[in-house]
Amino acid sequence: MADNRDRSWAEPYKIKMVEPVQMISREERERAIEEAGYNTFLLRSRDVYIDLLTDSGTSAMSDRQWAGMMMGDEAYAGSENFYHLEEAIQKYYGYEHIVPTHQGRGAEHMISQLMIDEGDFVPGNMYFTTTKLHQELAGGTFVDVIIDEAHDPENEHPFKANVDLNKLEDLIKEKGAEKIPYVSIATSVNMAGGQPISMDNLKKVRELTNKYDIPIIHDMTRVAENAYFIKQREEGYEDTPVKEIVREICSLTDGATMSAKKDALVNIGGFLALDDEELFKKAQNMVVVYEGLHTYGGMAGRDMEALAIGITESVDEDHIRARVGQVQYLGEKLIDMGVPVVRPIGSHGVFLNAKKILPHLSQDELPAQTLAAELYLDAGIRSMERGVVSAGRNPETGEHNYPDLELVRLTIPRRVYTQAHMDVVAESVEAVYQQREDITGLAFDYEPEYLRFFQSRFKKR
Template structure:
């Protein structure tokens, strides 16, 4: 009997038809996309688990708010509604809207980072680090060592290594560190949360050295849920209360409202320092739009404001996290290696364990994502060496300890039946993983964020659209994946 999780706390009002492309169509599509799932057309995808950013199902209240939004160029009432929601639920007094999270990263980096700056953080994220580097900064990973072990069961693998952080401060000097970048949750560690106790330790240390803390708040509501479930002393608090406690320990936040706030587009940068807020407003006029719309239409401002209210409702966040846990449980029961503990927004497959015969230089995670699409039309995303890019000093590929494929679950979009189909496909591919020995290589490699537009080709010819088995291996893989 399969696992069960509580019924979703909503009714379906509108549906969008989806169809599965044929095997021949999938082979044609992945070749045309250069074996990069990012370059697949949406119409060629059956179940889209590429991201949970901007593709969530909005609530009736969000749609209603959009219909009554104020589209004024300056001083829109929809902006003031968003500002009030951020102030109430996140606690920051100054709010600058942006078109999405990387807009906030750009404004923040231009405001605070100078050539020679050092930015410590609890594991890199792709767009965050590239903005830091483009402005002359160097990122330093100060996450605890357990975060790099996919099978460690540490409940807060997003925690900062306090000793590593202090050692870095003493090595480069506090004046060279404009802020500590704290993600909640940590995406590339598998959606892992940071504990309130650890965040308080980071606050105490940075206070001693006069260093700010900036929160990546895209999935902070999910982080608050994990604190409620896992951290002693917080089970009796609401998610909304915990979220505000987290933010109270920081000096500002960059937010992609396309995640926790369910919106299709939008974000914000929030701060406590009025001087930094003024600098951010000046820059947002240059790069985003007027400081009261920041690249968003009034209807988008309204959708984000209502989405903030929706996001902290206990039933919503419970259903969201438990759907992710259900998929992970199905895979773990079948022996598929997934990152543990399971995060709040995605299930992460350990590609080096699923495809142990493919060397890191042939990108096992990129290969696995392509094979999963070929098998069932499911789109996932690589989160390993391709995403990590090249070292700007040496030009060599970075090989992070984690080589993962992310199955990202959009909020309120797919049903349990869809999760069962995904599980069946992953299990089918994983059973034949040792027979897959040929990976991929670049034929087009962009300079920055290469995972978005890079193109690949098989290192050796793939048979029937999948990597050929090693000599002498059973051809069962070709039968099962064809």
């Protein structure tokens, strides 16, 4: 078919295996969400019709990846699949050394323990829950240096993940470069709504950190999606292949943590990638204590093979265009329906503006958590809160952190759902929006110490 943007497009794959799903009755959904304490994480998957909780480990693998799984070398040491993975990372990302981990959290733990000392400060372009917690457990304090536009869900800035260079340099001058172990840079910033950082901004961050001899550690979970936005939005990159943009992004950093369960299209796995050989040797030694031998970390050989193939597929032009395109499709439908969402539409999900949808609920009434529960009740759609519950408590005062953004994330797994599923989701969101004034809030019923959004339970007020 000719490349005509005015004509309909289809997913660049065809389906050869299906997993049946069903929508249980309204009465059953009411019982299920009440038993789950109004926390969508505690629902059983069999009770969910369309699962938009996360894109982490929920994507569909390709026939080539499944074929690669059959080539798993499960040797305890020196697995052939490790070397295939190492080669793929060096080819597409450019990092010299890799340490495989069970998922991104393992890499976050290692880099935090290896680089952060008590009393350090870690600047970054908006926090992510697990990243920030690992930094705090290592004795550091996360400092948000993202541009102000990122905290405004209605601002149309095309690169809301950009670093405010003045904020960053002011922090370095105030605390001293020796108290900044590294700058934490995420591509496609999750908590901002899947928003990208521009290549120009990243180059300026690199120039500034070079001035003070501070490394950059890259959270590259969704780097291909960020690269696609650079191709679409940044002057000079419109004709550059996504894979080349990905490689350039990585070249501006000193190392990376990767949850391969997102961009790289696998159900489990991750790695720590480093250019510094001495730091790599320390990480190699550390992984044996916490994950597994340095040639498998927390992964089976078959999973490393699927990951090596997934890295290649993640930078395919047709794949990334369709992947982000499906997210844009849902977002544009909701905008046309008048539903308040984070704009511009991000890379991996559509983020509903719960503050705007439920303005009669204060943040103490947990509007995003409430909205996520209501979406499940309406049509069996599972989504995720990204607001005051996810933000946790101030470790010094014990009070809630109150983020500017109070969001519900409709996260689209890769290669899983059709456009018809997106239509069902949009209609459900619209239905809930239309009866928003009748919705009442929630209160905490149980709260764990760490990462409370995973396991907290709530009750109706």
